Amino acid sequence: MAVIGVLIDSMFEDVEYTKPAQAFVDAGHTLVHIGLEKGKTVRGKSEGTQVLIDRAADDVRENEIDALFIPGGYSPDRLRAHQAPIALVRRFADTGKPMLVLCHGPQLLISARVLEGKKVTGWRSIIPDIKYAGGEFVDEPVVVDGPLVSSRQPSDIPQFIGASLKKLGEMALTR
Amino acid sequence: MAVIGVLIDSMFEDVEYTKPAQAFVDAGHTLVHIGLEKGKTVRGKSEGTQVLIDRAADDVRENEIDALFIPGGYSPDRLRAHQAPIALVRRFADTGKPMLVLCHGPQLLISARVLEGKKVTGWRSIIPDIKYAGGEFVDEPVVVDGPLVSSRQPSDIPQFIGASLKKLGEMALTR
Numbered sequence: 001m002a003v004i005g006v007l008i009d010s011m012f013e014d015v016e017y018t019k020p021a022q023a024f025v026d027a028g029h030t031l032v033h034i035g036l037e038k039g040k041t042v043r044g045k046s047e048g049t050q051v052l053i054d055r056a057a058d059d060v061r062e063n064e065i066d067a068l069f070i071p072g073g074y075s076p077d078r079l080r081a082h083q084a085p086i087a088l089v090r091r092f093a094d095t096g097k098p099m100l101v102l103c104h105g106p107q108l109l110i111s112a113r114v115l116e117g118k119k120v121t122g123w124r125s126i127i128p129d130i131k132y133a134g135g136e137f138v139d140e141p142v143v144v145d146g147p148l149v150s151s152r153q154p155s156d157i158p159q160f161i162g163a164s165l166k167k168l169g170e171m172a173l174t175r
Numbered sequence: 176m177a178v179i180g181v182l183i184d185s186m187f188e189d190v191e192y193t194k195p196a197q198a199f200v201d202a203g204h205t206l207v208h209i210g211l212e213k214g215k216t217v218r219g220k221s222e223g224t225q226v227l228i229d230r231a232a233d234d235v236r237e238n239e240i241d242a243l244f245i246p247g248g249y250s251p252d253r254l255r256a257h258q259a260p261i262a263l264v265r266r267f268a269d270t271g272k273p274m275l276v277l278c279h280g281p282q283l284l285i286s287a288r289v290l291e292g293k294k295v296t297g298w299r300s301i302i303p304d305i306k307y308a309g310g311e312f313v314d315e316p317v318v319v320d321g322p323l324v325s326s327r328q329p330s331d332i333p334q335f336i337g338a339s340l341k342k343l344g345e346m347a348l349t350r
Contacts, residue, residue, distance in 0.1 A: 113303070132285065
């Protein structure tokens, strides 16, 4: 099963973390929470869900994780104000391993300059940013382009989980 | 003196509204708070400052206001999820009247597609978005390009107020 790096900071949209995280764990995958500072507790913006950061982004090598999961809310905006999470996303994108992003998650892919020519979806407020960054915005509950799985908003979570688990399964077959 | 439209929703960065707003009123200008819904009270994200919305964005004509002021925080991200505030910014930009934007404020200018070729600054997380949108990012406390006055963050507020009041004064001379 996969080791999934969850790239997260405070102000994440609670259900965009809790529901996929639970589904991934139930399917036998392992989560590693990656943030700005190891040992720090970050909190969701709607329900105050607490998440302990296992590893700092600048201390994670891309070969230590099999997939990257980026929940939405304002966590991506906070992370992209720092170089380490952006650099990790950029290095990880080069590996071709699954990237699972929700809502505002594509903001980190824009900062890492890895969205050009990719089919992707995301929260409606960032549609202009996605298009300006060269991404091909698709208004569907879940969009899969190679290793990239993306969804728009909380109501898309069931489809997001389904496509993400499928992508993780495909990856296991090719190893 | 000028009628300044303040384009604002909840999750604004409190001091990025309160300090310039107070300075503008002290200088004799009038504020009209424009948001998604008339009569709604919106709240700051750090200190819970309450602001009553005077006018809905879709009900404001660009000739009713002399300048537009957009505080930062997550208010711009919330506003740009709706068409009316984006359309107002686009119509207002065409008038050539002052636009005073702080922190995440340029996000609304990106959505309105009015940033191309403009010198601008803003909060560091949105630098890639500004550049992809064709804006010329300048890392200074305040940047003035024609009618556009922009600043990066709360520590720039004194310079932002100074440049904004100067711009409002220049406008008065040309009327």
